[in-house]
Amino acid sequence: MRLIDTAPVRAKRGSRIPLALLLPALLGLVFLVLPLAGLLIRAPWSAMPSELSSPAVWDALRLSLICATSATGVSLVLGVPLAWLLARTEFPGRRVIRALVTLPLVLPPVVGGVALLLALGRNGIVGRWLDSAFGITLPFTTTGVVIAEAFVAMPFLVISVEGALRAADPRYEEAAATLGASRLTAFRRVTLPMIAPGVGAGAVLAWARALGEFGATITFAGNFPGKTQTMPLAVYLAMETDPDTAIALSLVLLAVSIAVLVGLRDRWMSTP
């Protein structure tokens, strides 16, 4: 069989691929690929130029890219130090803090949106004060979208960077310290370059998660074209009345996702 020919190293261990593994594996593959095929087959190709020429599509895409990138930026600035704190220091309650940091990973995003509203909304515990002291209200603004996306995406970066830090040999930092470097200098000049691939991978994960964010965004930031309506929201609302537009928008997001994967194929996503 061709499958075996192309994988001689793996085939050496047993004479053939067991059916009990091959069948579910193929089913799994079909399961993952079939919906995408559906999207491509049902796409209104002839109407695509007119669907995509609407400025509303590009408004939503531009907003999505800006917000996802900003959310990744926020995650990097706050998340990398947080990961360092979790990986390199000992303090009471560190395990609890770590659990709290990863909670948004498993929390349904829409719950995150409700929580953000109660904390940072105009009547929220912090938002009330922001409003009265500075006149800042975050819900229904583009900043609100960035906050919602960063809330959901940052844990991905923290986990990824923390893993890289734990895998990196601390003796290099200790060596830097014996040579007179402060902890901050050692972090900047020794640790950060060492864990750069981990930071990169975490940033990509966070960016992808932010780009697809729906629940927290629509709950906290609402939905208004050009301001808070990102691509996933546009797809969802288009699906209610105009499935063809929804499919066209979905294809644009699919193209962006593929472009990201292709762009990264040799850096972080390849398997050994």
Add this chain to the structure above:
Amino acid sequence: MTTTRSRTAAATFAVLALAVGLTACSSSKSTTPAASGASGSAAASASAPKATGTITVFAAASLTGTFNDLGKKFEAANPGTTVKFNYGGSSALAQSIVSGAPADVFAAASPATMKTVTDAKDTATDPKVFVRNTLEIAVPKGNPKNLTSLQALAAPSVKVALCATQVPCGSAAQTALTAAGVKLTPVTLEQDVKSALTKVELGEVDASVVYQTDVQAAGGKVDGVNFPEAAKAINDYPIAEVAKAPNAAGAAAFIAFVESTEGMQVLTAAGFQAP
């Protein structure tokens, strides 16, 4: 080695978390999971529908309170029946019925959203208007910004949540605003009337244009302000049996109950008007 193990653990966790995170972004508002186990006896004769089993009703979000009430009364009058509701924006419900969602009854907040379903030949009976509903401005309790007209909502300092124009409350609000000659930019376009109202309840916006019945159902948590242009944007609510209804007899019985004197009493008490 400890480092290797924790690295593997972290990587595994990250992958798992990614899977969980990506799937958990649905925003469905079903109060029950789409009931697929409907066990109606379609064999019952059409002349005297005897309702049994589970009846699944897809209804406009603005019907939430009244239909919950009607469901309980119907179950009490027809032992052995269970009525399950799926509330949401009428356009989203219509789209899901056209896509094959297992509904028995569809009650929409506008003829336009019902038309999505009838155009796809997905209704078994001709839609019948059973109630009408009028718009009102909803403001936080005590009307802190003293908003008394549609014109007042257009002020830049006033934050307004409207329904998206796809859903009936949004298109009705647009009709009223056009009639009043008011051009306003809302801060958000919500996907159904209840989420627009919630933004007022939470105090996140200063006003919203919703139905009178929603203000009444909020039970004093918000105040309602009438405006004259509402008369030009009255919504008709049609109801129909779905063509592929898993429980056709149950659907007919539930629709008959909604249109009965007892059903209309519940609806008019909540602020709906008889057609």
